[in-house]
Amino acid sequence: MHYSGIFARIRQDKGGPLNDDHAQGMQIKSMQIPLDGVPSRSENVVFRKIENEYILVPLLSTSADVEAIYNLNEIGAIIWEHIDGKKSLREIIGELAEEYEVEPEEAERDVLDFVRDLTGSQLIRMS
Amino acid sequence: MKTESYADFSLRMHDASVGGRIPVNAAIELTYRCNNNCVHCYCSLPMGDEAASQKELATAEITELVDELASMGTLWLLITGGEPLLRGDFGEIYLHAKKRGLLVSFFTNGTLVDDDMVGLLAKYPPFVAEVTLYGATEETYEKVTRVKGSYRRCIEGIGSLRRAGIPLRLKTMALTINQHEVEAMDRRAAEWGCEFRFDPVIQKRIDGRVHSTPERYRISPEDAVRLDRTFPKRMQEYERFCAKFVGPPAVSERLYRCGTGVSSLHINPYGMISGCSMMVREAFSVRQKGLRWIWEEGIRSVISGKKTFSLPCDTCRLVNLCGQCPAWSVLENSSYDRESGYLCGIAKTRERSHAFLRQEAG
Ligand code: SF4
Numbered sequence: 001m002h003y004s005g006i007f008a009r010i011r012q013d014k015g016g017p018l019n020d021d022h023a024q025g026m027q028i029k030s031m032q033i034p035l036d037g038v039p040s041r042s043e044n045v046v047f048r049k050i051e052n053e054y055i056l057v058p059l060l061s062t063s064a065d066v067e068a069i070y071n072l073n074e075i076g077a078i079i080w081e082h083i084d085g086k087k088s089l090r091e092i093i094g095e096l097a098e099e100y101e102v103e104p105e106e107a108e109r110d111v112l113d114f115v116r117d118l119t120g121s122q123l124i125r126m127s
Numbered sequence: 128m129k130t131e132s133y134a135d136f137s138l139r140m141h142d143a144s145v146g147g148r149i150p151v152n153a154a155i156e157l158t159y160r161c162n163n164n165c166v167h168c169y170c171s172l173p174m175g176d177e178a179a180s181q182k183e184l185a186t187a188e189i190t191e192l193v194d195e196l197a198s199m200g201t202l203w204l205l206i207t208g209g210e211p212l213l214r215g216d217f218g219e220i221y222l223h224a225k226k227r228g229l230l231v232s233f234f235t236n237g238t239l240v241d242d243d244m245v246g247l248l249a250k251y252p253p254f255v256a257e258v259t260l261y262g263a264t265e266e267t268y269e270k271v272t273r274v275k276g277s278y279r280r281c282i283e284g285i286g287s288l289r290r291a292g293i294p295l296r297l298k299t300m301a302l303t304i305n306q307h308e309v310e311a312m313d314r315r316a317a318e319w320g321c322e323f324r325f326d327p328v329i330q331k332r333i334d335g336r337v338h339s340t341p342e343r344y345r346i347s348p349e350d351a352v353r354l355d356r357t358f359p360k361r362m363q364e365y366e367r368f369c370a371k372f373v374g375p376p377a378v379s380e381r382l383y384r385c386g387t388g389v390s391s392l393h394i395n396p397y398g399m400i401s402g403c404s405m406m407v408r409e410a411f412s413v414r415q416k417g418l419r420w421i422w423e424e425g426i427r428s429v430i431s432g433k434k435t436f437s438l439p440c441d442t443c444r445l446v447n448l449c450g451q452c453p454a455w456s457v458l459e460n461s462s463y464d465r466e467s468g469y470l471c472g473i474a475k476t477r478e479r480s481h482a483f484l485r486q487e488a489g
Pocket residue numbers: 385386387402403404405406450451452453454455
């Protein structure tokens with residue numbers, strides 16, 4: 001199991017230049033995420049699985065980047081499906097480590113990477 | 128975070144859908160009725176046609192279909208007509224599809240866009256809204272639509288959509304009576320910051336009714352070539368397309384070779400489902416068979432049907448360019464075994480007129 005940031009933002013070509021991904025990335029990388037925090041999914045996107053693709057389709061115009069469609073890899077999709085607005089990150093990590101028989105450290109790294117990416121794009125909110 | 132271009136994503140989705148035979152693209156016509164009465168329309172019925180409206184799919188039937196499409200893997204949904212905004216439940220259907228995670232586009236004549244509609248679209252933006260312009264001046268526009276006041280309402284509709292920042296594209300059909308304004312429409316679209324496209328190919332009515340006689344408004348093949356030349360960018364794209372696709376067809380026993388029904392399907396206002404809007408003979412009623420059966424059995428059997436006759440098209444190097452297909456043959460000649468002389472004429476005139484097409488022949 002490895003998430004490794006395979007979470008792509010898909011831009012419609014008609015869009016203008018992207019915001020500064022690099023700067024944003026640096027900021028997000030250094031973001032501290034408490035394991036007791038509870039992530040919830042944004043209501044601005046709808047999750048779809050089509051063939052082997054996992055996609056977040058924008059619904060409302062209030063999402064950070066209204067023209068973007070987001071593409072998750074399988075691990076990302078699994079994490080997304082574990083987020084229910086009730087379980088803490090620690091609980092989610094525990095569940096994943098058990099279900100997929102991986103070391104908790106590995107599950108933690110995947111989940112934190114994923115949550116950093118998605119909170120940066122306002123697709124996940126932490127509380 | 129990685130960023131992928133929409134074009135690459137779309138290509139990947141389409142490749143996957145062909146392999147898995149998934150209807151990633153679906154189109155639904157909500158009604159054939161329209162508040163305009165365009166001279167060239169292949170389907171329109173009067174807005175107050177009660178008999179037509181009685182036969183149309185009900186809201187619940189449509190939302191159920193949308194749910195089923197979503198579960199079968201549809202990603203792109205086009206809502207069209209007739210004039211889809213004529214139905215009071217357009218907003219409900221649109222929002223339902225958005226909430227199922229579909230990328231929803233719609234075609235409209237733009238004349239029925241009110242504040243409520245703009246509010247809904249501003250909050251839940253479409254993938255794209257495409258408005259058809261019928262002329263750059265009121266006089267020409269209303270010669271086509273045959274409805275007084277339609278030009279003003281359309282321009283106001285476009286204005287409201289633009290002000291609300293709705294993703295918007297414009298298009299027209301090039302007709303004998305508006306072809307002199309295609310350039311002006313293109314300029315207007317550019318001023319408005321909208322993409323613009325036009326189509327010189329007009330199909331006959333799909334129901335043989337007399338509300339319109341589209342074929343009378345077809346421009347000549349020479350005029351189609353003249354329009355090609357008027358738009359250098361479009362011409363370059365066409366040249367690139369030709370470089371890729373001109374050549375003798377691959378040998379195939381299939382009747383339908385276009386790829387219809389492999390990753391796309393079409394639903395008409397009465398629940399008849401087929402590979403595309405033109406396949407009127409090979410459509411199946413969702414009220415009798417259900418969407419899954421139609422997709423998995425009905426349409427599959429249509430597209431694997433064999434060809435039992437020969438046509439000049441079997442060896443023609445323009446076969447990927449002209450648009451000829453069995454559905455066109457049926458609409459033009461009421462039979463499969465004759466090509467459309469109309470499409471053929473445009474393609475052959477282009478071949479004679481454009482150097483890049485002629486050279487290929489050598
Ligand atoms: S119009 Fe003809 S070529 Fe186009 S999709 Fe339909 S059947 Fe195929």
